[in-house]
Amino acid sequence: xxxxxxxxxxxxxxxxxxxxxxxxxxxxxxxxxxxxxxxxxxxxxxxxxxxxxxxxxxxxxxxxxxxxxxxxxxxxxxxxxxxxxxxxxxxxxxxxxxxxxxxxxxxxxxxxxxxxxxxxxxxxxxxxxxxxxxxxxxxxxxxxxxxxxxxxxxxxxxxxxxxxxxxxxxxxxxxxxxxxxxxxxxxxxxxxxxxxxxxxxxxxxxxxxxxxxxxxxxxxx
Amino acid sequence: xxxxxxxxxxxxxxxxxxxxxxxxxxxxxxxxxxxxxxxxxxxxxxxxxxxxxxxxxxxxxxxxxxxxxxxxxxxxxxxxxxxxxxxxxxxxxxxxxxxxxxxxxxxxxxxxxxxxxxxxxxxxxxxxxxxxxxxxxxxxxxxxxxxxxxxxxxxxxxxxxxxxxxxxxxxxxxxxxxxxxxxxxxxxxxxxxxxxxxxxxxxxx
Numbered sequence: 001x002x003x004x005x006x007x008x009x010x011x012x013x014x015x016x017x018x019x020x021x022x023x024x025x026x027x028x029x030x031x032x033x034x035x036x037x038x039x040x041x042x043x044x045x046x047x048x049x050x051x052x053x054x055x056x057x058x059x060x061x062x063x064x065x066x067x068x069x070x071x072x073x074x075x076x077x078x079x080x081x082x083x084x085x086x087x088x089x090x091x092x093x094x095x096x097x098x099x100x101x102x103x104x105x106x107x108x109x110x111x112x113x114x115x116x117x118x119x120x121x122x123x124x125x126x127x128x129x130x131x132x133x134x135x136x137x138x139x140x141x142x143x144x145x146x147x148x149x150x151x152x153x154x155x156x157x158x159x160x161x162x163x164x165x166x167x168x169x170x171x172x173x174x175x176x177x178x179x180x181x182x183x184x185x186x187x188x189x190x191x192x193x194x195x196x197x198x199x200x201x202x203x204x205x206x207x208x209x210x211x212x213x214x215x216x217x218x219x220x221x
Numbered sequence: 222x223x224x225x226x227x228x229x230x231x232x233x234x235x236x237x238x239x240x241x242x243x244x245x246x247x248x249x250x251x252x253x254x255x256x257x258x259x260x261x262x263x264x265x266x267x268x269x270x271x272x273x274x275x276x277x278x279x280x281x282x283x284x285x286x287x288x289x290x291x292x293x294x295x296x297x298x299x300x301x302x303x304x305x306x307x308x309x310x311x312x313x314x315x316x317x318x319x320x321x322x323x324x325x326x327x328x329x330x331x332x333x334x335x336x337x338x339x340x341x342x343x344x345x346x347x348x349x350x351x352x353x354x355x356x357x358x359x360x361x362x363x364x365x366x367x368x369x370x371x372x373x374x375x376x377x378x379x380x381x382x383x384x385x386x387x388x389x390x391x392x393x394x395x396x397x398x399x400x401x402x403x404x405x406x407x408x409x410x411x412x413x414x415x416x417x418x419x420x421x422x423x424x425x426x
Binding site: 069071072073074075076114115116120158159160161162163164165202203204 | 261264266268286287288289290291333334335369370371372373413414416
């Protein structure tokens with residue numbers, strides 16, 4: 001008899017523990033609030049930047065041949081210049097990890113000088129326009145180096161004795177964009193190496209590639 | 222040692238000295254070297270008015286070369302270009318060898334140009350004669366055929382074509398004058414950026 005009472009008491013306890021909360025939960029006004037859902041992550045998909053930069057043409061693979069050509073033609077003062085200029089680029093975060101876009105830049109430098117006072121110079125203006133692909137591998141974090149590749153066309157305007165000539169060649173640039181700022185804006189320090197196509201045989205073929213150093217602000221939105 | 226290398230502890234001294242030593246050597250070496258002092262006495266790049274100041278015998282035309290703004294003169298076989306000069310050279314009587322350029326111009330006295338004719342050129346001097354005992358005519362003979370590639374050529378002037386004086390001490394001749402430059406070619410050759418140079422003496426030997 002005592003044993004059956006104990007069994008009944010245990011069964012009652014189990015019912016109280018298991019079923020009572022379920023019944024209570026089913027009652028309106030007594031439901032505990034759900035934890036707030038985490039906010040959806042918002043990416044800045046557009047990147048726009050401007051920069052000023054230098055290109056060290058002395059590190060172009062063609063630099064020695066370029067100087068030799070000018071020396072052979074008799075220019076008394078020949079150098080591989082540091083081109084200086086500026087540029088702009090705009091990209092869109094297309095895939096989870098890749099920015100794609102366009103880049104434009106312009107740079108100028110003087111390769112040789114003669115003995116006359118006026119117009120006895122060899123100067124190049126190099127304008128580059130190309131497609132950009134950048135590894136956007138750590139979204140939202142600041143101070144991130146992002147590998148980048150540019151492929152496009154270079155239009156070189158060469159001025160000799162105040163007479164200009166232009167030609168278009170392909171170029172390839174590979175480097176790193178070091179984003180120093182927040183996810184929305186800051187400064188990009190870019191280092192890259194540019195390889196350019198060559199001029200036809202017999203034409204003046206000056207080195208306009210080399211090591212690039214660029215610095216400028218960016219915005220992401 | 223430069224100031225930046227002073228005050229270092231012994232542990233760092235060796236490495237820093239290794240770094241500073243090449244910099245110090247470069248500074249000292251730069252201070253020892255003298256600047257180049259070559260002087261351009263006469264030049265022609267055919268850019269201002271082509272061959273308007275030249276006399277042409279035969280066929281010689283102004284052509285563009287490796288750029289639309291770069292011009293040269295193309296001489297056909299047998300053509301001659303002539304240009305007047307007025308370049309004075311001081312000379313010294315050498316008791317052993319007769320008249321010569323003197324110590325200052327032994328090697329620092331040359332003509333240079335760019336051409337696409339790779340043959341061996343000749344630079345000769347000729348005395349004008351008794352009518353002008355101090356006048357010298359210069360002739361540069363290009364040797365073709367052209368290979369299309371411009372190279373820079375440097376030719377030192379040869380010995381003076383003047384008979385040694387019997388008594389150098391009594392001779393009044395102390396200078397000669399380049400009176401005329403003639404360029405000839407035995408093939409179709411292009412020539413540009415012609416210069417007559419003289420060393421300022423520092424680098425002459």
